[in-house]
Amino acid sequence: MIVPSIKNQEEITIEFEMAPKANNLRLVATTKQDQDIHVTILDQEVGFIYFYLSDIKLQRKDVQAYITDLHPKILSGVYDAQLVDMAKEEICC
Numbered sequence: 001m002i003v004p005s006i007k008n009q010e011e012i013t014i015e016f017e018m019a020p021k022a023n024n025l026r027l028v029a030t031t032k033q034d035q036d037i038h039v040t041i042l043d044q045e046v047g048f049i050y051f052y053l054s055d056i057k058l059q060r061k062d063v064q065a066y067i068t069d070l071h072p073k074i075l076s077g078v079y080d081a082q083l084v085d086m087a088k089e090e091i092c093c
Contacts, residue, residue, distance in 0.1 A: 017078050022066045029081035030074050037074060039067065 019027035024044035030053075031038045037053040041063065051059060053074065056067055073079060 017073075019070055019073075019079050022069070023062070025063065025066050027067070027070060027074075027079055030077075030079045031081060032077075039074070041066075 026042050028040040028042050028048070030040070033052075039051055039053055041049040043049055043063075049059070049063065053067070056064055059067070067074070070079070
């Protein structure tokens with residue numbers, strides 16, 4: 001996805017693979033935080049679910065099963081979303 005530039009801001013390209021959907025769950029993104037991985041899942045019925053991969057055993061059984069299937073790709077960084085660091089961005093207005 002290419003984000004159009006606004007005024008003098010540069011264009012950025014965001015590329016990452018979307019995880020497959022499982023029943024009512026979809027992994028939205030993962031982000032590396034220190035020695036752990038922060039996981040964001042969208043549950044069609046309850047909304048967003050946030051947790052650290054190290055806390056997977058504290059999640060519901062369906063979430064555990066879904067993440068276990070995706071575990072190798074999560075660890076390899078396939079679903080890692082490089083988010084914009086707002087502190088480093090120029091102020092436009």
